[in-house]
Amino acid sequence: NAGVMQNPRHLVRRRGQEARLRCSPMKGHSHVYWYRQLPEEGLKFMVYLQKENIIDESGMPKERFSAEFPKEGPSILRIQQVVRGDSAAYFCASSTLQGLNTEAFFGQGTRLTVV
Amino acid sequence: SQELEQSPQSLIVQEGKNLTINCTSSKTLYGLYWYKQKYGEGLIFLMMLQKGGEEKSHEKITAKLDEKKQQSSLHITASQPSHAGIYLCGAEPHNAGNMLTFGGGTRLMVKP
Numbered sequence: 001n002a003g004v005m006q007n008p009r010h011l012v013r014r015r016g017q018e019a020r021l022r023c024s025p026m027k028g029h030s031h032v033y034w035y036r037q038l039p040e041e042g043l044k045f046m047v048y049l050q051k052e053n054i055i056d057e058s059g060m061p062k063e064r065f066s067a068e069f070p071k072e073g074p075s076i077l078r079i080q081q082v083v084r085g086d087s088a089a090y091f092c093a094s095s096t097l098q099g100l101n102t103e104a105f106f107g108q109g110t111r112l113t114v115v
Numbered sequence: 116s117q118e119l120e121q122s123p124q125s126l127i128v129q130e131g132k133n134l135t136i137n138c139t140s141s142k143t144l145y146g147l148y149w150y151k152q153k154y155g156e157g158l159i160f161l162m163m164l165q166k167g168g169e170e171k172s173h174e175k176i177t178a179k180l181d182e183k184k185q186q187s188s189l190h191i192t193a194s195q196p197s198h199a200g201i202y203l204c205g206a207e208p209h210n211a212g213n214m215l216t217f218g219g220g221t222r223l224m225v226k227p
Contacts, residue, residue, distance in 0.1 A: 006157075012120060033214060034216075035215075035217075041219075042179035042203075042217050042218065042219045042220060043205075043215075043217040045214045045215060045216065046225070048214050056214055077189075090171075091157060091158065091203075093158075100183060103160055103163055104148070104158070104160070104215065104226070105160055106157050106158035106159075107157055109156070109157050111155075
């Protein structure tokens, strides 16, 4: 049973380009969470999704950022018109149920560098 | 919003020594998670604590939850170089699932 798979592991984008980060949850997990870890800062929650639904996006910037978790395929975090401040490690976590004694397993992260 | 404060922020210990990392919450704790992150890598789940007074152990790592103090501690016995990394505590702000709030992390170095 593979863990949470994120790709790419490293992504370099020029300012103004789009970045697409993918996350395949663990088998049997239908809850996906995206977090961002900025350099020298802590890990911050961005968005929580279930299949085809955004449950909570309170931590996601209102502009340029979007996330989806389609019925088939991985969850995608999309950043349009990237800026240098978007450079960070983006982590995805998945779980079987919402809260209540469930463990969230994290992927290895995607390190985005905007040049 | 809930805030988690970890102390110390960084720690250097000699191999074989014991150490404790603390995580204090500004609000009621509904669930407390401990993760380890190796430099430049992902998070490894260590333990989850839910009830006041709960204590869990995994190999040489023990974590406790003090609900009244809104605090958790992570204790490593006889530290080894393999314990080096960043230890992060995360909490569910209002029993709302795994939308965790994380502390700033404790950077641990173990000198051989």
